[in-house]
Amino acid sequence: MMIRRQMLATLGAAVLAAAWWTPAPAADVIKVGEINSYTRLPAFTEPYKKGWELAVDEINASGGIGGKTLVVISRDDGGKPGNAVKIAEELVSKDGVALLAGTFFSNIGLAVTDFAKQNKTLFIASEPLSDALVWAKGNRYTFRLRPSTYMQASMLAAEAAKLPAKKWATIAPNYAYGKDAVAAFKKALTKLKPDVEFIEEQWPALFKIDAGATVRALEAAKPEGIYNATFGGDLAKFVREGSLRGLFDGRTVVSFLSGEPEYLDPLKAEAPKGWLVTGYPWYDIGTAAHETFVKAYQAKYGESPKTGSLVGYNTMLAVAAVLNKAGSTDTEDLVTAMEGLSFDSPSGPITFRAIDHQSTMGAWVGRTAVRDGKGVMVDWFFADGANYLPSDDEVMKMRPAN
Amino acid sequence: MGFYVAQFLTGLASAASLFLVASGLSIIFGVTRIVNFAHGSFFMLGAYLAYTIVQVLPHGILGFWGSVVAAALIVGVIGAAIEVLLLRRIYHAPELFQLVATFGVVLVIQDVTLWIWGAEDLVGPRAPGLDGAVRILGEPIPEYDLALIVIGPAVLAGIWLLFNRTRWGTLVRAATQDREMVGALGVNQSWLFTSVFFVGSALAGLGGAIQIPREAVSLLMDLNVIADAFVVTVIGGMGSVAGAFLAAVLIGELNAFGILVFPQITIVLAFLVMAVVLIVRPWGLLGRPEAPQRGAAGPLEAPLRAATGPAMAFAATVLALLAVLPWIADEFTLVLVGDILVFALFAASLHFIMGTGGMVSFGHAAYFGLGAYGAALVVKHLGAGMELGLLMAPVAAGIGALVFGWFCVRLSGVYLAMLTLAAAQIVWSIAFQWQDVTGGDDGLLGIWPAAWAGSKTVYYYLVLVLSAGGIYTLRRIVHAPFGYTLRAGRDSSLRVDAIGIDLRGHQWMAFTIAGVFAGLAGGLYVFSKGSIFPDTLAIPHSVDALIMVLLGGVQTLAGPVVGAVSFTLLEDWITRFDYWRIIFGAIILAICILAPEGIAGFALRLLPGRLTGRVEESAR
Amino acid sequence: MTVLAVRDLSKSFGGVQAVEALNFDLAAGELLALIGPNGAGKTTCFNMLNGQLRPDEGSVRFLGKELVGQSPRRIWRLGVGRTFQITATFASMTVRENVQMALISHHRRVRAFWARAARLYVDEADALLARVGMADQAERACGILAYGDLKRLELAVALAHGPKLLLMDEPTAGMAPQERIELMALTADIVRERGISVLFTEHDMDVVFAHSNRVMVLNRGHLLAEGTPAQVRNDPIVQEVYLGGGSTFKAEDLSHA
Structure with missing residues (x-):
């Protein structure tokens, strides 16, 4: 129903296309640009959008930013980095936004990161996980909210090191995210437990996994532990083929992000059991701040929040916090305010580190289980992101000086 | 030994899915010469429809297979409807122009599917009675894989019978070899095309529907399958169903064994195979050289004129x-x-x-x-x-x-x-x-x-x-x-x-x-x-360029420039809205029907010849 | 002077002898017709002469140069022009541009990147068009021409590089009877005034007898009869079996040849 109404609104907007050329000239608003891959991966970006829309509503309901209304101009990049850069140009030079936020895919995040550096514009990368975003390709104008590949892999490695498995096989989609997720886990686990061995790796093409053959190849290597970073449709196929062919029987499975509702919900009763995962057990968190968020979200949308919802919500909290702290929309003021910015969120206090611009937003680590025909996380604990970041010296070495 | 047999069977099961999609594409191309980008969308619709129908029908073997067949038939009807309402109007456009229309259909179906079924991946039920694994030479093989291994050749046999034992099949084969001859034989060509679209789309729908016990139904299925479907069709030889089967088995097996040696190869394997096959056999494994053309398919291109x-x-x-x-x-x-x-x-x-x-x-x-x-x-x-x-x-x-x-x-x-x-x-x-x-x-x-x-x-x-x-x-x-x-x-x-x-x-x-x-x-x-x-x-970037050229008008020199300007401006503007793809698709379809010679060609037709340097003469 | 000398030309396809040990000469300015029932080997013979098929054995000498083993393009450059049974012209060009294309190739300018093709060799092209009676249609698009006009255009194209020999495969196929006579009369006039030799195949016997200097009758790859139109017309075997019934010869009939 909601979607249909949205659609009518869209058509209405199309009719009023003339408005395209004339941005609202109101002086009592602060404009923020937001870019994401809404049509490429709606399963992930729709909850994200709902999350930040909720935050914007709440921020404006409680007086906006110093009395000014927060206006978010949100655009779809269609999954193309070049498009994202073009949109960033428009948001900055034509719409005059104070800062940019968003992006999901790492390569789009990186493209906008580079744009931010070149154009001296603040960019808060909300969802991309790539470590390069704040380290190898980091720059003064880019900050990242979500716990990165390195952080989540470290959380998993810390738990995996406690398990007896020594011979590991990995499976990850064949692109930068998958490669990073595997490399980070290998590095972290080897550091904690030098006698582990990685005996097999599989790299199915993203969203094109030939699950049967891949499962057979993993099985043939007879690993004790399996580390998985596939997601979306690949994960569903992998889980189905793997369980049918007994791949997971008697093996430890560590799985990146698989505890997030985006990944677990579609699997329903077929969700894997006993996998060690990072994720978001929104149903059991129970802290007052989080309960408030969940209630507001469910009231507004009639559905439960997903990880994207939380990330989107926290993104706008960060935006509001930095605008309030800086008290201006000047980029240099905003960057100064961003460094070390702390704010409270449904997932606890978050700080943007001055040293590498990575936030300390954490994640939940636990085991998967099936409850009432649905995949859930059990035996989880909250891993504060601050505890899973490399030392300052290491960071300084990775990050270019500027 | 058992391991390799199991891997071989796994490859065959993948081949069966590939074959169903590719066979439909091959039949449609063989007869109508339309490069149908929307074929992947039919595949996706088949999966979504089967997912929905299986919830409605009574559980059990009959309910499951009933929903698979029902989904395939509905997709066939959708395909036939698209042929009647859309493609039929533009058969006389310049060659390949129809692919622009199918591109518009892809966009529309993407958003309609998102609208109806939502963004989240859907995991359908497993096939009743085929939800376990059996051991062959000590290796667990999913029962459903075995079913697929049977379904593939069975469908091939069915198509063979249809082609060789019915008048319709004879016509289809004749049209595949020589389209003009069928017209000359006094066959109702539009009826033939519509029926071919029905069968081809239904096969795509079937291919999608039988996937629901194996994979999550998602909005990415259309684009994920379309390139592979084309590759298999071309390796086999466009228009050759048996070739498509052979190619599907080839790709399925090379993939199954390729990942044992070089896991990263999967991203390009099918294309490598296609390149090698085309270099060695320029018309695919079982394809035939296209009949020599007797005059261009579409309207004649006018001679070049110096700018007026x-x-x-x-x-x-x-x-x-x-x-x-x-x-x-x-x-x-x-x-x-x-x-x-x-x-x-x-x-x-x-x-x-x-x-x-x-x-x-x-x-x-x-x-x-x-x-x-x-x-x-x-x-x-x-x-x-x-x-x-x-x-x-x-x-x-x-x-x-x-x-x-x-x-x-x-x-x-x-x-x-x-x-x-x-x-x-x-x-x-x-x-x-x-x-x-x-x-x-x-x-x-x-x-x-x-x-x-x-x-x-x-x-x-x-x-x-x-x-x-x-x-x-x-x-x-x-x-x-x-x-x-x-x-x-x-x-x-x-x-x-x-x-x-x-x-x-x-x-x-x-x-x-x-x-x-x-x-x-x-x-x-x-x-x-x-x-x-x-x-x-x-x-997608190659396709964008193709659409720009065709949309602008392939038969005019200004066409690509006009196409690039319209496409880029339109996209820049439209993507500001939610559900922009359906609007974009609808605009493209409207242009297809109103201006089958492309935007520039259309404009030239409206302008007086004095301005364009064109001499109006009726074609022979 | 001999323009074309064909010796022992043979070709078989999978055991079927399409052309066997064919010998003939073609003199300067001569119009030689090659006739025979379907499957007699005319097309095979033609394709060997123009370089599209490589003979199994034999030699084809054109003005003393060996053509066997040469590409069709090279043979064209040596001065052999061709027309096709079904016209092959450039539908999206004007009539004049079709001739200009042949001239551009003749002058080896196909790789010029900047000159305006439509302004090249206009006079030469128009002269050729005038000669075949197409001057008034020079600006028309080739794709909308009547079939007879296309045939004349093709003749002009074939003449563009000043050939010494024209190979014409069924030049009047698909035309009305009156048009056929006119086209062949035109062709005969042109070759006579330019001293071009012509080898052509033809189904229409009226055309053959009216315009050829000499006729060769081919059957099952063999030369059955050869002579002036009058001689061939009066040859009893040709008359009885070929011209009369139109059926192919039986093996025993060949002994008479």
Whole structure:
């Protein structure tokens, strides 16, 4: 129903296309640009959008930013980095936004990161996980909210090191995210437990996994532990083929992000059991701040929040916090305010580190289980992101000086 | 031993799914010659419909298979409806124009599916009675895989019977070999086409529906399957169902065993196989050479005319406006117009081989991307400046086009197009995989213009001069003996040969020239965006260029420019809305029906001949 | 003077002898007709002469140069022009441009990148068009021409490089009877005034007997009869079996040849 109404609104907007050329000239608003891959991966970006829309509503309901209304101009990049850069140009030079936020895919995040550096514009990368975003390709104008590949892999490695498995096989989609997720886990686990061995790796093409053959190849290597970073449709196929062919029987499975509702919900009763995962057990968190968020979200949308919802919500909290702290929309003021910015969120206090611009937003680590025909996380604990970041010296070495 | 048998069976099960999609595509192409991009969408719809119907029907074996069949039939009806309501109106458009319409259908179906079924992946039930695994030689094999291994050949047999034991099948086979003959035999051609669309779409729907016990139903299914479906169809030989089966088994097995040796190979394996097959057998494994054409399929292209006074005045006005743009427009408009100029050059370079040369490329983004990467790599790895980078862009693309072109010009028609696609996918996979040099899909960053061209205005002028200059140069070449010879080769290779012209060598040179100009566009693009990623080389980017050329009008020289301007502006505007794809798709479909000769061709038809230099004469 | 000398020309396809040990000469300015029932080997013979097929054995000498093993393009450059049974022209060009294309190739300018093709060799092209009576249609698009006009255009194209020999495969196929006579009369006039030799195949016997200087009758790859139109017309075997019934010869009939 909601979607249909949205659609009518869209058509209405199309009719009023003339408005395209004339941005609202109101002086009592602060404009923020937001870019994401809404049509490429709606399963992930729709909850994200709902999350930040909720935050914007709440921020404006409680007086906006110093009395000014927060206006978010949100655009779809269609999954193309070049498009994202073009949109960033428009948001900055034509719409005059104070800062940019968003992006999901790492390569789009990186493209906008580079744009931010070149154009001296603040960019808060909300969802991309790539470590390069704040380290190898980091720059003064880019900050990242979500716990990165390195952080989540470290959380998993810390738990995996406690398990007896020594011979590991990995499976990850064949692109930068998958490669990073595997490399980070290998590095972290080897550091904690030098006698582990990685005996097999599989790299199915993203969203094109030939699950049967891949499962057979993993099985043939007879690993004790399996580390998985596939997601979306690949994960569903992998889980189905793997369980049918007994791949997971008697093996430890560590799985990146698989505890997030985006990944677990579609699997329903077929969700894997006993996998060690990072994720978001929104149903059991129970802290007052989080309960408030969940209630507001469910009231507004009639559905439960997903990880994207939380990330989107926290993104706008960060935006509001930095605008309030800086008290201006000047980029240099905003960057100064961003460094070390702390704010409270449904997932606890978050700080943007001055040293590498990575936030300390954490994640939940636990085991998967099936409850009432649905995949859930059990035996989880909250891993504060601050505890899973490399030392300052290491960071300084990775990050270019500027 | 058991392990290899199990792997073999797994490969066969994958092959069965591939075969169902590809067979439908092959039948549709064989009879109607339509390159149907929407075939993947039919596959996706089949899966979604089966997912929904299986919840409604009573659980059990009958309910499951009933929903699979019902989904296939509904998709068949949808396909037939699209044929009747849409494609039938544009059969007389220039060759390949119908693919623009199917592209519009893809966009519409994407958003309609999102609207009806939502964004979240859907995991359907397993097949009742086939939800376990059996042990063969000690290895667990899913029962459903065994069912698929039976279904594939069974469908093949069914199609064979349909083709060889019914009058309809005889007609379809006849039409596949010689379309005009069927018309001459007095067969109701529109009925035949509609029925073929029904069968082909139903097979795609069936392919999707039988996937629900294996994979999550998702919005990415359409684009994920369409490239593979084309590859299998082409390897087998367009129009040959048995060939499609053979090709599906080949790909399925190579994939199953390939990942044991070299897991990363999966991203490009199918395309490598296709390239090798096409080089060895230019019409696929079991395909036949296309019947010699007797006159062009669509309307005749009019002779070239030198620009008339009014046309030159118009062009001068546009150029003058572009030249003063920095004084009258904001910075973003400069960026947007710069993008349009780059894409116009890109589209013009594609039109050069496609319109003038009759060599359709489904992989032209390879040369755009090679140019962009060529520039970016000398900047990144050799510390060169923008000037050398911009010089390197056409050189790198030209070398790529020289290499791939040598193979491509030996083929013709859709096979040539698919070989260009394979070439592009090979380049893409190298850029994607060779992380140390190309940065993989994290791309190369920080490729900004030199300091003197750093301001948006200066860079805009650079783009304007090089793009407009490139487009003008291409136009001159088309009007020069080189271009005339290329057109001549497209019109009649027999006659060209009989007046002493080395057509293949000429086409090779044209392919390289097109690559050079696409590379220049790529070089300009990378410095305007500051970064480059493998998506520049990927299929969607090639398709964009194809749509620009066809939408603008393949039979007019202004077509690619008009197409690039309309497409880029439209996309820039439309993507501001939610559910923009359905609007975009609907606009494309409307253009298809109103202006089957493309926007520029349509405009020329409306303008008086005095302005366009065209002489109106009715075709024979 | 002998323009074309064919010796022992043979070709078989999978055991079927399409042309066997064919010998003939063609003199300067001569119009030689090659006739025979379907499957007699005319097309095979033609394709060997123009370079599209490589003979199994034999030699084809054109003005003393060996043509066997040469590409069709090279043979054209040596001065052999061709017309096709079904016209092969450039539909998206004007009539004049079709001739200009042949001239551009003749002058080796196909790789010129900047000159305007439509302005090249206009006078030469128009002279050729005038000669075949197509001057008034020079600006028309080739794709909308009547079939008879296409045939005349093809003749002009074939003449563009000043050939010494024309190979014409069924030049009047698909035309109305009156048009056939006119086209062949035109062809005969042109070759006579320019001293061009012509080898042509033809089904229409009226055309053959009216315009050829000499006729060769081919059957099952063998030369059955040869002579002036009058001689061939009066040859009893040709008359009885070929011209009369139109059926192919039986093996025993060949002994009479």
